[in-house]
Amino acid sequence: MKLSPRCMQLWAKVSSACPHVQWVFSLYDKGDEAIATQLFARYGIASGRLTFLPTAPDDGLQRARYRAIDLVLDTLPYAGGDTTIAALDMDIPVVTLKGHDHASRMGYSILWHLGLTDTVASDESAYVEIAVRLIQDPALLAVEKEKIRMAKRVAPSARIENHVRSLERAYRKVLSQ
Secondary structure: OOOOOHHHHHHHHHHHHOOOOOOOEEEOOOOHHHHHHHHHOOOOHHHEEEEEEEOOHHHHHHHHHHOOOOOOOOOOOOOOHHHHHHHOOOOOOEEEEEEHHHHHHHHHHHHHHOOOOOOOOOOHHHHHHHHHHHHHHHHHHHHHHHHHHHHHHHHHHHHHHHHHHHHHHHHHHHHOO
């Protein structure tokens, strides 16, 4: 469901601009590899450019798989939540498109709360441009990874307090109504 035609069209543009890129995925069911391979082929991404990593039995091993990748391209219109957090936890930049509803703004919200908005695109062409730029410029990719490390050191203690207070205010408002 997350690999919508719109998402696949954008990924195909990234793939075309960066022909050396290997696409890495974890599928819940090994049987889905053939379906995914056919889907990518429809958008011009050959099976030789696809790598499927098995899912892992625990969270630590699941996150360790992120060592095999350099960049996450968020899905759309249903953006990642857990995937975005896991990638950031492993210092992997995430390119996302700021959507208009909750499902399409998850990645943006997570990145915004960490102060990591350089990889947030306001439109589809910016999404492709940001992804291609990061893929083609290892130094820029390294800068984004360092920004993630810095944000994780600074943000949690300062922002969790603000988040909790904001959540408490929202609960009080709902209860008062």
